[in-house]
Amino acid sequence: MVPGGRSGQQRRRLYGTCGGGAERARSMPGGAADCADGAPRGRAPPGAGDGERCHWPGRRGGGARARGRGGAVATEGKRERPVRAGLGSPERGAGGRAGAGGAARAAQRAGEHPREEPAAPCAPGRGGRPAGPPGRGNRGGATRAGQGQRGLTAPVAPSGVAPTRAMPSDLAKKKAAKKKEAAKARQRPRRVPDENGDAGTEPQEVRPPEANGTVLPEVDALTKELEDFELKKAAARAVTGVLASHPNSTDVHIINLSLTFHGQELLSDTKLELNSGRRYGLIGLNGIGKSMLLSAIGKREVPIPEHIDIYHLTREMPPSDKTPLQCVMEVDTERAMLEREAERLAHEDAECEKLLELYERLEELDADKAEARASRILHGLGFTPAMQRKKLKDFSGGWRMRVALARALFIRPFMLLLDEPTNHLDLDACVWLEEELKTFKRILVLISHSQDFLNGVCTNIIHMHNRKLKYYTGNYDQYVKTRLELEENQMKRFHWEQDQIAHMKNYIARFGHGSAKLARQAQSKEKTLQKMMASGLTERVVNDKTLSFYFPPCGKIPPPVIMVQNVSFRYTKDGPWIYNNLEFGIDLDTRVALVGPNGAGKSTLLKLLTGELLPTDGMIRKHSHVKIGRYHQHLQEQLDLDLSPLEYMLKCYPEIKEKEEMRKIIGRYGLTGKQQVSPIRNLSDGQKCRVCFAWLAWQNPHMLFLDEPTNHLDIETIDALADAINEFEGGMMLVSHDFRLIQQVAQEIWVCEKQTITKWQGDILAYKEHLKSKLVDEDPQLTKRTHNV
Template sequence: MVSASKAARLAKRAADGDKKKTSRVSSKNASKAASVNGDENPMLDADGNPLPEEDQPATTEEKMKEVEKLTAQLDKHGLSDRVTTGVLSSMAASRDVKVTSASLVFHGKVLITDSTLELNFGRRYGLLGENGCGKSTLLKAIDAREYPIPDHIDIYLLNEGAPPSDLGALEWVVTEAQNELDRMEKQAEEVLEKDGPDSPILEDLYDRMDKMDPSTFHTRASLILTGLGFNKTTIQKKTKDMSGGWRMRVALAKALFVKPSLLLLDDPTAHLDLEACVWLEEYLKKWERTLVLVSHSMDFLNGVCSNMIDMRMKQLLYYGGNYDSYHKTRAEQETNQMKAYTKQQEEIAHIKKFIASAGTYANLVRQAKSRQKILDKMEADGFIQPVVPDKVFTFRFADVEKLPPPVLAFDDVSFSYSGKWEDTLYEHLDLGVDMDSRTALVGPNGVGKSTLLRLMTGKLSPIEGRVSRHTHLKLGIYSQHSAEQLDLTKSALDFVRDKFSTQSQDYQYWRQQLGRYGLSGEAQTALMGTLSEGQKSRIVFALLAIESPNMILLDEPTNGLDIPTIDSLADAINAFSGGVVVVSHDFRLLDKIAKDILVCEHKTVRRWDGSIGEYKNYLRKKMISEGAV
């Protein structure tokens, strides 16, 4: 397997090879020379002879294949590049899972060492950890059964959408449910034959099969899909005609419908609007089987989780309760640990001082030896360690020139993608955004929140009315698809240096710029295709800040970011001297930054007079009254 650092060198060698090509290939044979864009002819040496194969620069296609392998966590043979160890300590027929001596290594980097993986049936675990610590890698290792998890425990990992097909959303979920029922029936026959009718595994299978009830498949699947934002039209839409975000919702609907023994959700709210997030929170808080959830929404973790797992210091640390409870317990533990550490250090210093001053008096020498034994025993038992605080970084958007209002204004704006009035998404909008604005756009998916942002930028034009912008207005845009602008075959360091080549060519300068946004060390030189979503998001924020806009439009900026980074983002927005418009499903971020909440629905935009917390309660009560949860 090629390591991330080696792959980065591979990409750099390709670039270096391209630069050297001009000097060592004559114009006569230049057409024969290979380019990094994938020409079939090999690179030639100064005499016009092909270079050895190992010295040929990698083509773009080869580099992308390498990135895909690294991203998929596979080696050159197509095998998992994760290395795991672990011993099953729970009963083989139990619905609880306990794996001791668990470790996890990825690309040669130790993520977990000599820890315990414990997942008890019926508990809803929130998996915490900073960006890049390996949360997604751990879920993939569990899903691939690289730990000794008994076969009777069926696992479903939600990390990709439903495949493109000719089936509509509803039919795909129902088909998958029928396939799952068939699988359980086959498994029940095998268990009955192997273990007899008294097997606890068989009892659980029969109970699940009874609850499946094929006669209600369509009704129950419809309720779940509706809760996730589908309507009467989109529920019949073929999955091949859907965007990746909507296919992810279809896959989530299947996961919720079939109720696997162990459900692994990796940032399930990333493609949901606020309303769907509230629905999913209400649905999952009643989840009766085992759930492991990676989410960077503190609000969502508080609503869903009964337990927390902190992936910290290469260990899996367990806490009872939701996120708030975890935060309080951990703070108390760390306070007590620091008190004990300080007391022990004082005791050690006192003992060492006595030993040093004992001199040669016989009675003092005996006492010194006795105290040295105390010191040796303390060392053998392990000294109390100081608390290692989480890595916290703060970043700021550059101060910008204040522009007098109106900075960005909508005057009687109407819009439709077809240009026809019967298809309007918005009608007769009047609103304004100025340098001190902190505006949150909320509302269900499909009403046009992202469209409103594109109207602000001028990428879309109204069919009636006018969008006016200050002549000195410079807009910065962050969208949930911003990471697509990154060249995944490059390292972050090379990418920003090339993109802003006129600003500086100094690597150290760009290291500092990326470091300010929480990307440091090997993450700066690894191929961007191998980084986590949160790490890619940090690169995009760095790009946004370097461009120094005086108004920032943020479309789902928290996707993939860990909780401390979201807090840092909120602080940066509050400290920014320009205007900000945000579309986000993270209630906590909106609570910290939003001065104005605009609800987008029914072809218009209206101001919400209360707080974002009150808006969430309004959505919850609305769902309960409509019987949606």
């Protein structure tokens, strides 16, 4: 054996049965080369080109063989063969790749046959890998043969000379730069057309804004800020779950669902079941995570099948130059795209067949009825024909929210997610929306604080409680009845099990060490007890926390408290009259609910009574000592979001020095523990409303003017608010879309309509029936659909 060489067994054990580098051939018997990379037989060494393999030559010599993409073979050892381009045969069509240098291509273009030379060993490349001649697209070191020519041999570098790479031309550089730019463009995120909600579809290309649809720059900046805020919330949210239903099913069943937000566990190992044709009401206490769950579903952070499109109503439409009608119709992106394409092709006779296909698809989508359907939805939400053609920037946030709701109803998604859809609606629009959603035939999930609305719309109730989702069949009233029965039975079972456990433990303690017979009975009871414990015991019912809102005593002042004498009002000199010759008085025993259609002036009347607006004609006289507390929809905007509720209240009421006393005050409104010391911006909308109520109550008012106080509050909090109002010593005027709250606290119903105020002869439920009868007369189509459900 040559010194430094190895036996055959040693070589196979160390390197495997493979070919190797030429530099080891001199140390091997028979001139055989060990594999430099230690790759097993038939496997390409690291750095080899596609299809490149190493082969053990055997005892009788041979050499290392490298096969490139083109099938060309270069051998080294006793036998030398020309390298053929396997893919370059006329039968295969295209030219084979057997490596390449610039000389081969130049010779081919000149019509010369390259000279046949023996193959050279591959020079070591980067990282110790073999580096062959720089053929285009070949990392392994084969040469490039002429296209369509068979039997040509490729030139290779002589032994010991490192091959050089040909310099790319300017044209090749330009092509490479264009490819890189195209790749970067594909990787950039595409902007989704401005629409409210997540429709669960692929992003569309950005189209230039229409001439009448430009968005104001400050609005664009605010929208971007809101989007960034939503992204931060999504980043702080963690969701896990497993899809248990069939991927092609129209039902959604997810098991092992868990949801955390900022490390706080909102749901833990529960299940989400949403069946097609059902309308679900999602209920639970404020801050428990209802809106967070809807956001996770809308963003597809839970495994929802792709064929189910989702629309999640998140916020109002931004102000722009578009009209409400345009905003609603543009949300149907497929119909809008087809209409634009049909308009383009209408002038081209050559593509009339394509035009007919587009018209057939538009007919399937009822495109000719799209505008009428959008107008009907807007009318139901309170938009007159003139309002439907006004610019969106001329509307308040509440009206733009109605436009966003109209878009959600117009698009008809398979899964519709609505979070407090009755906020910013009056009683007329609430009644219309209730009748409209009754006909929804796919999957509807809504969060609402209105028991009356849940009763009218929902077929099922999902109760989010104790980090679980519990399902009940029926509307809200049926849910209350069923839950009460289940909890009563659960408590009976719980008490029975606890009695049995106590009895068996007592028996075991008394007779466990007695006579043999008593000891056997004690052992039997101990086994029975262990089986009960192992199978799981019934848990005690955990009731929701009860709140007790509180308005401090205001003291008595003699009547009249507020007198309205011949008051007329309009916003501008040439504008329409809102009120004309009003005359009435209110005292500390007043309990009035103001109702009426949109634009009738309910909120305007409260502003006139508080002095925020001055009457155009007439006079409003108020008692010199009267204090008025007004709750309105934009009171949350006055909160300092960087302060905690405790810090904010201490800042507003510096006369209260003790933190513990202020903690007790805030705790009355359902804010406890960490909620009192967390920044207000981290609280839910309902919890922010509670801070506002705490601030309002400690102003110690004589009169409460409440404008939509139930927005974002849960049902338990609304009940606590109703109890506090009934115990309040002062007067109260209420504007609300919650029929149940009005029924609980109002003694009189005043209808604001036709520039005057009239007293309704009856309760609020009778007024609701009156509104339904008006809907039948105005929208017969709605009544037909309701009867067909």
